[in-house]
Structures are given as structure tokens and as C-alpha cells.
Amino acid sequence: MTIELEKASFVHNGEALLQETSLRIESGACVLVMGPSGAGKSLLLKILAGIIPLSTGRIRLDGRDLQQISDRELRKMRTRQGFVFQDAALWQNLSLRQNLSLPLQYNTPRFPPEEIEARIAHLAKRIGFYQSLDLRPARLSSGNQMMAGIMRALMTHPEICFFDEPSNGLDTATQQNLLEILQDLKRQGKTLVIASHDSTIAARLADWFLLIDRGEVIFFDTAHNSTRAGNPRVREILQGVLGLSTAYDTDILGILGEEILGGEDESPFG
Numbered sequence: 504m505t506i507e508l509e510k511a512s513f514v515h516n517g518e519a520l521l522q523e524t525s526l527r528i529e530s531g532a533c534v535l536v537m538g539p540s541g542a543g544k545s546l547l548l549k550i551l552a553g554i555i556p557l558s559t560g561r562i563r564l565d566g567r568d569l570q571q572i573s574d575r576e577l578r579k580m581r582t583r584q585g586f587v588f589q590d591a592a593l594w595q596n597l598s599l600r601q602n603l604s605l606p607l608q609y610n611t612p613r614f615p616p617e618e619i620e621a622r623i624a625h626l627a628k629r630i631g632f633y634q635s636l637d638l639r640p641a642r643l644s645s646g647n648q649m650m651a652g653i654m655r656a657l658m659t660h661p662e663i664c665f666f667d668e669p670s671n672g673l674d675t676a677t678q679q680n681l682l683e684i685l686q687d688l689k690r691q692g693k694t695l696v697i698a699s700h701d702s703t704i705a706a707r708l709a710d711w712f713l714l715i716d717r718g719e720v721i722f723f724d725t726a727h728n729s730t731r732a733g734n735p736r737v738r739e740i741l742q743g744v745l746g747l748s749t750a751y752d753t754d755i756l757g758i759l760g761e762e763i764l765g766g767e768d769e770s771p772f773g
């Protein structure tokens with residue numbers, strides 16, 4: 504699924520929280536959205552997912568203008584997208600099982616209940632939640648709530664998935680599980696848009712970097728081309744966000760490779 508923004512902006516109380524932006528995310532791309540705190544990463548993800556409406560401009564999914572399609576079509580489109588919210592945003596008064604089944608029941612009322620159960624079972628096995636399905640979210644750690652939020656987003660088998668800071672609050676083992684899930688989704692050709700400062704995701708998964716600073720997209724290119732970014736602010740953010748200690752002039756990919764993979768032979772960017 505491709506997503507396109509054309510002269511898109513979001514203005515709130517006279518302030519442009521997303522400055523006029525035109526970009527196109529190709530089907531199957533894995534885009535890492537980075538930027539300082541408050542820069543507008545979550546906002547951009549929600550705009551791309553059609554959760555927050557634009558103030559100006561157009562948004563197209565697979566060439567279809569979201570502002571011009573019927574509610575019914577919009578609902579159908581929604582099942583092709585998954586969104587993992589920063590704080591998991593589970594419904595606290597429902598069990599985990601109900602949290603997982605609700606999006607499918609709501610968006611596809613005639614979806615067979617046994618297929619919903621099969622999907623829940625598959626994901627629970629994959630993520631390791633089998634014992635907890637009848638618990639309410641509050642009984643889980645915040646890291647496990649995030650994993651449950653990921654399961655919920657994957658219930659519809661989305662073609663595109665948005666992840667807002669998915670590594671937050673995860674212990675090392677769960678982070679590894681998350682990385683494997685993301686790698687699986689990438690192998691399946693899903694489009695992934697991930698807001699994160701996780702340098703492992705940057706090195707092992709992302710093929711595009713998008714940098715946002717005070718509501719302005721200041722870089723959107725391949726991870727590889729980020730090594731040649733001339734804009735000092737882009738370099739500064741990449742250094743800061745990815746926690747690189749060495750001068751940027753050396754090759755960022757090399758630095759990431761050494762710092763993250765610790766001498767493994769595998770190239771961080773394949």
C-alpha cells in the first residue's frame with residue numbers, strides 16, 4: 504500500500520504543527536521516523552494513518568484520496584492498516600481477548616468468530632500471551648501492554664503498519680521479540696512506518712529515514728543516503744537520536760554496524 508501526502512499541513516491554534524509536506528511512501532518500504540521530542544513524530548504517523556485530518560492538502564492511499572471516499576470505503580481501508588499507539592492505548596475495561604477481537608468485529612461485522620479466535624491464538628502463541636488472554640490490560644506490565652497493542656494492530660493482517668515508539672518500556676528479551684516481529688512483517692512485504700529512537704531498528708530494519716524537526720520534514724531519503732546529508736541539523740539529529748558518539752564524518756552505517764552489531768559480519772543494511 505502506498506501513501507502520499509500532497510501539500511499536507513496540520514495547523515492548531517494558528518501554529519503549523521506539520522508544515523506543508525509532500526512525500527510518497529512506497530509499498531513495502533520500512534520508514535523510520537526520527538526527531539527530537541515534540542517535533543511531531545506521533546502527529547505525522549496519525550496524519551499518515553488518516554486518524555488526524557489535514558488542515559490543508561491531500562492524502563492518498565494507493566492513489567485513492569481519503570477525503571473523497573465514502574465512510575464505508577474508509578472503514579474497509581482501515582482494516583488494511585494497523586496502528587500501534589505510543590502508550591498501547593488498550594481498552595482497560597476489556598480483557599485482552601476482547602481488545603484483540605474488537606477492531607475486526609467493528610470494521611468487518613460479518614467476520615467469522617472462529618477466524619477471529621484463530622488469529623488471536625496464532626498471535627498469542629507467536630508473542631507468548633496464551634495464558635493472559637482473559638486478563639485485563641492493567642494486570643500486564645507496560646512492556647507487555649505494548650506487545651498486546653502490537654497484536655491488536657496485526658489482527659486485521661494489515662498491509663501497512665504504524666508503530667509509535669514500539670520499543671518503549673520493553674525489556675531486552677521483548678525488544679528482541681519485537682525486532683523479530685518487525686523483520687517478519689518486512690519479509691512479508693508490509694509497509695512499515697515506525698517512530699523510534701531505537702538504533703537497532705535503524706541499523707537492522709529501516710531502509711528509509713524520515714527526520715522531522717519542529718513540524719518540518721527536513722530529511723526523507725534512503726538510510727544509505729543519510730550518510731551524505733548536507734544539512735547540519737539533519738546530521739545533528741541523527742547523531743543525537745541514534746546516540747552516536749563518534750563524529751558524523753565517519754560513515755554512519757559503519758558506526759552503527761560497529762556499535763550495534765559488535766563485530767558481527769552481517770552488514771546492518773543488508
Ligand SMILES: Nc1ncnc2c1ncn2[C@@H]1O[C@H](COP(=O)(O)OP(=O)(O)OP(=O)(O)O)[C@@H](O)[C@H]1O
Pocket residue numbers: 515520538539540541542543544545546547555
Ligand atoms: N491531535 C492534536 N491536536 C493538536 N495538537 C496536537 C495533536 N497531536 C499532537 N499535537 C501537538 O503536536 C506537537 C507534536 O507532538 P507529537 O506528540 O507529535 O511529538 P513527538 O515528536 O511524537 O514527541 P515525543 O517524542 O515526545 O513523543 C505537540 O505540540 C503536541 O501537543
